Each structure stands twice: as C-alpha cells, then as structure tokens.
Amino acid sequence: AQSVTQLGSHVSVSEGALVLLRCNYSSSVPPYLFWYVQYPNQGLQLLLKYTSAATLVKGINGFEAEFKKSETSFHLTKPSAHMSDAAEYFCAVSGGSNYKLTFGKGTLLTVNP
Amino acid sequence: KAGVTQTPRYLIKTRGQQVTLSCSPISGHRSVSWYQQTPGQGLQFLFEYFSETQRNKGNFPGRFSGRQFSNSRSEMNVSTLELGDSALYLCASSPGDSQNYGYTFGSGTRLTVV
Numbered sequence: 001a002q003s004v005t006q007l008g009s010h011v012s013v014s015e016g017a018l019v020l021l022r023c024n025y026s027s028s029v030p031p032y033l034f035w036y037v038q039y040p041n042q043g044l045q046l047l048l049k050y051t052s053a054a055t056l057v058k059g060i061n062g063f064e065a066e067f068k069k070s071e072t073s074f075h076l077t078k079p080s081a082h083m084s085d086a087a088e089y090f091c092a093v094s095g096g097s098n099y100k101l102t103f104g105k106g107t108l109l110t111v112n113p
Numbered sequence: 114k115a116g117v118t119q120t121p122r123y124l125i126k127t128r129g130q131q132v133t134l135s136c137s138p139i140s141g142h143r144s145v146s147w148y149q150q151t152p153g154q155g156l157q158f159l160f161e162y163f164s165e166t167q168r169n170k171g172n173f174p175g176r177f178s179g180r181q182f183s184n185s186r187s188e189m190n191v192s193t194l195e196l197g198d199s200a201l202y203l204c205a206s207s208p209g210d211s212q213n214y215g216y217t218f219g220s221g222t223r224l225t226v227v
Contacts, residue, residue: 043119
C-alpha cells in the first residue's frame with residue numbers, strides 16, 4: 001500500500017520569500033513521486049516528477065524537489081515566491097505494478113504582496 | 114500536441130439518473146485513469162484502463178464503471194446518481210508502458226447532482 005502525507009493544509013508566504021511545501025510518503029516498492037499544481041476550476045498540472053534518476057528534480061516555474069529515501073520525503077521548494085504561484089499543490093506517489101496515483105490532501109499556497 | 118480533452122465541462126443531473134463522461138487522451142497514450150475530487154475526500158482513484166483492459170480499480174461501488182475504446186478514448190458511467198457523487202471528475206493519460214512518463218490530466222468534468 002502507498003500513502004502520502006502533506007504537512008500543512010495551508011501555507012502563506014510573502015512575495016519573494018522561500019516556498020517550502022512538505023511531503024512524506026510511504027511505499028513498499030520503489031516509488032515514483034510527483035508534484036502537481038491546481039488552479040481554481042482547472043485540472044492538475046505536473047510540476048515535476050522523481051523516477052529514480054537524480055534525487056534533486058527540477059520542474060517548471062522554478063520549482064524543485066529533493067527525494068530523500070532515509071526520510072521518506074519529497075519536499076517542494078522555490079527560492080522566491082511569485083503572486084502567480086498561489087494555487088493548491090498536491091504530492092502523489094505510484095509504483096510497482098500499480099498504475100495509479102495516490103495523492104496527499106493538498107496544500108493551499110497563499111502569496112501575500 | 115493536443116492535451117487531454119474531457120467533455121462536457123459541466124453537468125447537472127438529478128438523483129437517480131445516470132451520466133456518462135468522456136475523455137480523449139493525448140495521441141499515442143494507451144493508458145487512461147479516472148479520479149474523483151471532492152472537498153471532503155480529496156483526490157481518489159476510480160480506475161485505470163490500458164489498451165481497452167481495466168488494469169486497476171479503486172474502492173468505489175459498482176455504480177461507477179468505465180470502458181476504453183480501441184482508439185484509447187475512455188468513458189466513465191455513473192448510474193443511479195446520489196447527491197454525494199457531486200464532484201470534479203478528472204481524467205489522466207499516460208503512455209502506459211512505464212510510470213517514468215508521469216500522467217497528464219484534463220481540465221475535468223464538474224458534476225452536480227441535485
């Protein structure tokens with residue numbers, strides 16, 4: 001079985017500040033890990049993915065995430081927040097023969113001017 | 114390259130009715146997955162089809178069903194609608210032969226049951 005825990009349902013930062021969204025996973029097989037972003041009334045857009053290559057993964061819009069197996073974590077960061085980053089962010093895991101994504105509950109990011 | 118297309122975008126149905134939602138994957142993708150998104154339960158996996166065969170299924174009642182056609186387009190059907198079925202239904206496609214590629218989502222169908 002796989003599961004994802006996103007710490008903090010709501011994170012608020014100032015424009016220009018560091019963004020850190022936390023994700024911890026549980027998986028009995030080597031995991032594939034994903035971060036998605038969802039804007040209001042839209043679907044999910046893939047930000048980045050970890051697929052057992054480099055542990056530091058760079059994504060779109062300046063986001064990156066680091067896979068830490070010892071900590072079972074895959075936290076999402078961005079050095080400088082922009083107003084356009086305000087959205088809901090979802091961490092997800094898949095793996096093995098299980099072609100499905102298991103999502104965390106999501107973190108709503110608010111960016112203050 | 115066209116993305117994942119879901120139709121219709123919005124639907125309003127009455128309790129007890131049935132509904133069919135459609136998903137056209139990215140050209141060349143053979144896997145289509147369906148997810149239900151609600152404020153209370155978040156994103157939950159419904160089922161996944163690969164080359165017209167259901168490969169994975171989530172924990173939803175039998176009222177929820179799906180199928181995939183030879184051109185990879187997929188439909189999901191919900192029979193005997195309940196108020197609790199009101200949700201955003203998202204479709205995702207992938208090449209399907211490896212999880213390396215990730216999943217591309219459509220914009221969703223917003224279903225409201227009254």
